[in-house]
Amino acid sequence: MREPQQLLREKGLAVTVQRMAVLRAVRRNPHAPADVVAEAVRGEIGTISKQAVYDSLSLLSEKGLLRRIQPAGSAARYETRVGDNHHHLVCRDCGKMVDVDCALGETPCLHAADDAGFEIDEAEVVYWGRCPDCQKE
Amino acid sequence: MREPQQLLREKGLAVTVQRMAVLRAVRRNPHAPADVVAEAVRGEIGTISKQAVYDSLSLLSEKGLLRRIQPAGSAARYETRVGDNHHHLVCRDCGKMVDVDCALGETPCLHAADDAGFEIDEAEVVYWGRCPDCQKE
DNA sequence: TCAATTTCTTGACTGAGTCCAAATCTCGCT
DNA sequence: AGCGAGATTTGGACTCAGTCAAGAAATTGA
Numbered sequence: 573m574r575e576p577q578q579l580l581r582e583k584g585l586a587v588t589v590q591r592m593a594v595l596r597a598v599r600r601n602p603h604a605p606a607d608v609v610a611e612a613v614r615g616e617i618g619t620i621s622k623q624a625v626y627d628s629l630s631l632l633s634e635k636g637l638l639r640r641i642q643p644a645g646s647a648a649r650y651e652t653r654v655g656d657n658h659h660h661l662v663c664r665d666c667g668k669m670v671d672v673d674c675a676l677g678e679t680p681c682l683h684a685a686d687d688a689g690f691e692i693d694e695a696e697v698v699y700w701g702r703c704p705d706c707q708k709e
Numbered sequence: 710m711r712e713p714q715q716l717l718r719e720k721g722l723a724v725t726v727q728r729m730a731v732l733r734a735v736r737r738n739p740h741a742p743a744d745v746v747a748e749a750v751r752g753e754i755g756t757i758s759k760q761a762v763y764d765s766l767s768l769l770s771e772k773g774l775l776r777r778i779q780p781a782g783s784a785a786r787y788e789t790r791v792g793d794n795h796h797h798l799v800c801r802d803c804g805k806m807v808d809v810d811c812a813l814g815e816t817p818c819l820h821a822a823d824d825a826g827f828e829i830d831e832a833e834v835v836y837w838g839r840c841p842d843c844q845k846e
Numbered sequence: 847t848c849a850a851t852t853t854c855t856t857g858a859c860t861g862a863g864t865c866c867a868a869a870t871c872t873c874g875c876t
Numbered sequence: 877a878g879c880g881a882g883a884t885t886t887g888g889a890c891t892c893a894g895t896c897a898a899g900a901a902a903t904t905g906a
Contacts, residue, residue, distance in 0.1 A: 586851095606894085607893085648894090691839045703825075759886095760887080
């Protein structure tokens with residue numbers, strides 16, 4: 573697992589304590605929303621502004637160091653597992669999210685039957701259901 | 710195409726002018742967000758409160774008369790095409806949304822490889838890309 | 847080391863949606 | 877048709893996630 577500092581350099585981004593801390597925070601908290609990331613960062617470096625958190629998360633997602641997931645009905649979440657086309661399983665009751673590998677192998681597992689002239693760059697899959705804990709209730 | 714009034718009755722819901730108008734508004738405006746639905750309803754019956762629009766949309770979605778789609782980065786949208794497991798293609802630039810049929814036929818086209826104990830009830834697929842108009846720019 | 851540029855901070859602001867209590871309407875019964 | 881109970885709608889305040897903008901601070905490259 574590469575050092576945050578090195579990752580930022582490789583992408584040609586300025587290396588700041590905030591960005592490194594955000595990267596580490598997401599690593600420690602997979603599928604965390606922005607406010608949880610902010611808190612985790614504060615635990616590490618003291619303070620960070622809300623804006624810096626949003627800026628970092630957006631930039632890092634754009635550059636491919638993070639992946640942003642935006643399930644219906646909840647705030648955006650982030651993870652460091654990028655570039656492997658995996659999908660997510662979300663609990664309708666508690667919002668818990670877990671990774672699932674693509675059912676059909678490693679390659680992008682979907683192609684639209686009729687693309688209507690669109691230039692498609694991603695097929696996003698979200699499975700909705702209830703997690704084991706919530707089923708008990 | 711069934712009458713809104715009849716549809717509501719069949720589901721055991723109270724028949725109100727607001728609900729009928731919301732149903733018709735979504736029919737006329739596929740993939741419209743709540744505020745557009747509200748405006749369309751106002752054009753038909755004069756006034757409706759924001760709350761009644763949200764309540765109706767939620768209730769109708771719950772009862773299977775509407776389908777709610779919540780693409781990342783935009784407000785929830787609604788459509789009357791329900792029960793056929795089709796998916797959506799969304800333009801990253803302008804947000805335009807079009808229907809796509811499932812690539813693998815009519816049956817639910819996905820099963821998670823490992824469901825982690827979840828009780829899965831829906832597999833949602835969103836294709837991201839750029840629409841023909843936005844490609845020109 | 848220093849200037850130029852990028853990034854971060856602060857605080858106001860927006861948009862989508864929710865909460866709540868009071869007013870109104872719908873439905874089923876007589 | 878009229879009535880009452882319960883469901884629905886209204887209006888307004890409020891929350892939450894995220895954005896905007898301007899000045900302060902940090903990073904980078906020379």
